[in-house]
Amino acid sequence: MRIAHVGIDDTDSNYLGMCTTYIGALVDERLKGLGYAGIGEPRLIRLNPAYPMKTRGNGAVHLRYYIHDRRDASRLFEEVENIVARYATLKDPKTDPGVVLLVRDDQYPPQELEGFYLSALRGTVDLSAALRILMNLGGMAAWFKGGRGVIGAMAAIGAPEGSSTVYELLAYRSAGLGKGPRNVDEESVRLADLETWPMTYDNYDWYYMEPLVAPRGPDPVLLGIRGPDRGAVLRGYDLIKVDCRVERLLIYRTNHGSGSHVLDLESISELKPYTTVRLEGRVSKRPIMGSGSHVFFELEDSRGFRIRVAAYEPTKHFRLIAMGLEPGDRVRITGSFRPHDPDPPTVNLERLEVLELAQLTGVSAPRCPKCGHRMESEGSGKGYRCPKCGHRDRSLRPMEVRIPRKITLGEFVPPPRAHRHLTKPPEASIWEGRPSCSVEE
Missing domain, CATH: 3.90.600.20 (Glycinamide Ribonucleotide Synthetase; Chain A, domain 4)
Structure with missing residues (x-):
C-alpha cells in the first residue's frame, strides 16, 4: 500500500463565501465513502498572512489516504478535482483554486517540500517554481483559473508534521x-x-x-x-x-498559534515586502494618533535605519500601549510589512515587547525650606513664594523631577479579537511550560 497526499487551496471568497476547510471535509467524507482509508489527521496549514492575494485566512488543507497504485491515485485525484470544481467560488476574481496529489511510501510530509513550505509561510513563491518542484516529485496538479492555489496546496503537503501542534x-x-x-x-x-x-x-x-x-x-x-x-x-x-x-x-x-510566520531581522534595511518580521530598535519619534484612530511611531535600529510602525484601530486598547512609548525606549516589534502606496513604508504591529524605558525628567517648583510645601513662582527672576507659610526666596531654582511612565516593561499583544491565525497567543507560554511575560493591561 502507498499513501496519496492531497493538498487543496484557494477555494473561498471574502464576499461569496465557501471555505477551503469545508471542501476538505467534503473530500474526506466522499473518499472514505468510496472506501479510501484515511491515515493521519487532516491538517489545516496557514500560510503567509501578509500575502496580498490571499483570501481571508490563507489556509490550505492536507489529507492522506491509502491507495494501491497510480491508477488508484488517478481515480482519487479525479474525485477531489470534481468536488473542488463544484464547490469552489470560481466567480470571485481573487479565488484561484488548486489541487495537488503526491504519492509517497509513508504518511509523513516530503522533506523535499519543507523549504517550499517555509517560503510560502514567510514570503512569496512563483508558480513556475512550484510546478517544477512538483514535476520533479512526480506529482499531479489541477487548477481552474491562474493556478495560484497549487502553491498553497503544495505548501500544505510540505509542512513538517511537527509544525501542526x-x-x-x-x-x-x-x-x-x-x-x-x-x-x-x-x-x-x-x-x-x-x-x-x-x-x-x-x-x-x-x-x-x-x-x-x-x-x-x-x-x-x-x-x-x-x-x-x-x-x-x-x-x-x-x-x-x-x-x-x-x-x-x-x-x-x-499550525495556528505557532508564530512560525515571523522572520527575525538584524536591520530594517533587510525588510522585504509581504513578510512578517521581528525587529529590535529604539523609538525615534513620539507616537501620534492619526486619522482613523490609528497610532503611528518611528523605530530606529542600531544601524540608523528607520521605519514607521502602526497599531491600527482594530487592535483597540493595544494602541494605548503604543501611545505610551517615548523616544529612547528600546523595543522589539513583530508585524507585517505590506507596502500601501502612497503611504510611507510601514510595519503593521502584531506584537510589542518593551525592553527598556527611557527616563523622562521635567522641572517643578522647589519645596519651601521652612514648611516643605510646594512653592509658587512669583514671575521670571522674582523667585518663589510659599502659599502656605508665606516664605519668599529669590535664590531658589526649579527642581528636576522624574516623570512616571505610563507603561511597563513586558510583552504586549492585541486583544483576542485582533489576533491572526498564526499569532502566538499568551496561553502558549503555559503549553510550552515557560513563564509568561505577556501583559495586556
Whole structure:
C-alpha cells in the first residue's frame, strides 16, 4: 500500500463565501465513502498572512489516504478535482483554486517540500517554481483559473508534521446561508472558555465581552474551537449550545498559534515586502494618533535605519500601549510589512515587547525650606513664594523631577479579537511550560 497526499487551496471568497476547510471535509467524507482509508489527521496549514492575494485566512488543507497504485491515485485525484470544481467560488476574481496529489511510501510530509513550505509561510513563491518542484516529485496538479492555489496546496503537503501542534474543531452549517451572526449561545461560549482555558484559546474576548468562535461572513463555518489538547477542544464544543443544524464536523491539526510566520531581522534595511518580521530598535519619534484612530511611531535600529510602525484601530486598547512609548525606549516589534502606496513604508504591529524605558525628567517648583510645601513662582527672576507659610526666596531654582511612565516593561499583544491565525497567543507560554511575560493591561 502507498499513501496519496492531497493538498487543496484557494477555494473561498471574502464576499461569496465557501471555505477551503469545508471542501476538505467534503473530500474526506466522499473518499472514505468510496472506501479510501484515511491515515493521519487532516491538517489545516496557514500560510503567509501578509500575502496580498490571499483570501481571508490563507489556509490550505492536507489529507492522506491509502491507495494501491497510480491508477488508484488517478481515480482519487479525479474525485477531489470534481468536488473542488463544484464547490469552489470560481466567480470571485481573487479565488484561484488548486489541487495537488503526491504519492509517497509513508504518511509523513516530503522533506523535499519543507523549504517550499517555509517560503510560502514567510514570503512569496512563483508558480513556475512550484510546478517544477512538483514535476520533479512526480506529482499531479489541477487548477481552474491562474493556478495560484497549487502553491498553497503544495505548501500544505510540505509542512513538517511537527509544525501542526494545535487542534481546530470546525462545525459547519449548510453552504449558501449568507452572512450574519450564527445562532450560538453566548453564555455557553463563556462557560466553555472558563472550563477549558488555557487548553483552548480565543473562544471569547473578555475585554470586549464578545464570542469569537463563530464567524460572521457567508462561509459555511458555524463555529471553531482551537487548542493544543484534543480532549479540551471536544469538551469546549460539547459545552457550546447552537440553535441550528450542524451539517458536519471535522477536527484538523493546524499550525495556528505557532508564530512560525515571523522572520527575525538584524536591520530594517533587510525588510522585504509581504513578510512578517521581528525587529529590535529604539523609538525615534513620539507616537501620534492619526486619522482613523490609528497610532503611528518611528523605530530606529542600531544601524540608523528607520521605519514607521502602526497599531491600527482594530487592535483597540493595544494602541494605548503604543501611545505610551517615548523616544529612547528600546523595543522589539513583530508585524507585517505590506507596502500601501502612497503611504510611507510601514510595519503593521502584531506584537510589542518593551525592553527598556527611557527616563523622562521635567522641572517643578522647589519645596519651601521652612514648611516643605510646594512653592509658587512669583514671575521670571522674582523667585518663589510659599502659599502656605508665606516664605519668599529669590535664590531658589526649579527642581528636576522624574516623570512616571505610563507603561511597563513586558510583552504586549492585541486583544483576542485582533489576533491572526498564526499569532502566538499568551496561553502558549503555559503549553510550552515557560513563564509568561505577556501583559495586556
